[in-house]
Amino acid sequence: MDARILLVEDDPSIREVTAIGLGAAGFEITTAVDGVDALERFRAEPYDLILLDVMLPRLDGYEVARQVRRTSTVPIVMLTARADTMDVVVGLEAGADDYELRLGNLVIDVGGRTVTRDGTDIPLTRTEFDLLIELIRHAGQVLSRDVLLDRVWGYDYLGDSRLVDVAIQRLRSKVETDPATPELIQTVRGSGYKAVR
Amino acid sequence: MDARILLVEDDPSIREVTAIGLGAAGFEITTAVDGVDALERFRAEPYDLILLDVMLPRLDGYEVARQVRRTSTVPIVMLTARADTMDVVVGLEAGADDYELRLGNLVIDVGGRTVTRDGTDIPLTRTEFDLLIELIRHAGQVLSRDVLLDRVWGYDYLGDSRLVDVAIQRLRSKVETDPATPELIQTVRGSGYKAVR
């Protein structure tokens, strides 16, 4: 289980010493010399940990971290050189809910509970949002009304399962470009609903 | 030559992700969930490095660092919030807590526990300040009333979660330019509150 580490450090001597040290300790090290280089390497293949200098040419460490966070929750450790030691390090949050889903031209920020299309916000109520998330999490799969009632409204919910239809309709009216011909959330007659994959 | 690391973080998702990442990177990780827990573990056995969240229940990161410093020169590293909200973060050498957060036109000096707008001081009470920090640490993310009660009031707090609403209102009345139309701290109906990103 070799951990793959991306080391981003512009100072050649620090970079080499650290790389050699970590390499000898059994890690698989890739090095990048500046922020742009780091992003390119990160996009090219996955890493288990990023060691990131704050002061970097072209793109500083904070900006690199910000861009990495758009698509990944990989642990990032920020390194800041100090006069005497290297003991200043800043860990960055890798919040579990800090990610975005996609459905067609919609972007869903799960943690922030927002939905946007082309950058403009589409306000949804809590039920609508939860329903949308449930559909997207199982995109391509048909979810029956009973299953949706279970998962969105709670397992103990007793009521008219037509409620789901109404909720779907309300969701579509906000989310579909043309609610009359839904493209994102499809009805599967006799079975339920599904989000397109 | 495994480095022993004490990771102190109350947020379970951050704690686990970081622990797994660093564990995979070959470090020996011990975790603590709050300040008191951290001091107990530190007194029990030695560590080579302490990763310390600033905002902690029971005893905040600064106080933990201060107490550790009485008996040890172990490197202490402060963990902060998200990459995308972080302005300046400074590691703690010997109690030099001087970093600032930002929210709209507010500047928050975490160490000094002051909030200023355009250079003028906005006095906040302790609860208001802690609440503000917690929201800013997760800017853009919706925090439920329960989570806020956990993190701001302490996880053992049992009480009316409407308390959060009142605290938010009091905070807004001091911090928002127009409290009637909040721009910095938004209500997400049915879910909770969030600070704008």
Add this chain to the structure above:
DNA sequence: AGGGCCCGTGACAGAACGGTGACCCAAGCA
């Protein structure tokens, strides 16, 4: 082609939710 079932949709009323002012107790302080 006809009938039955399924689903979309508009309307409505009750429920849920959150903002807010008020009250009061406890802690801190002079």
Add this chain to the structure above:
DNA sequence: TGCTTGGGTCACCGTTCTGTCACGGGCCCT
């Protein structure tokens, strides 16, 4: 001791949400 401040609780109210119903159109099967 008496005053001040912070903060937890409560009640009220306007707004928003949402569960239900009824109607009608369309799809499928025979």
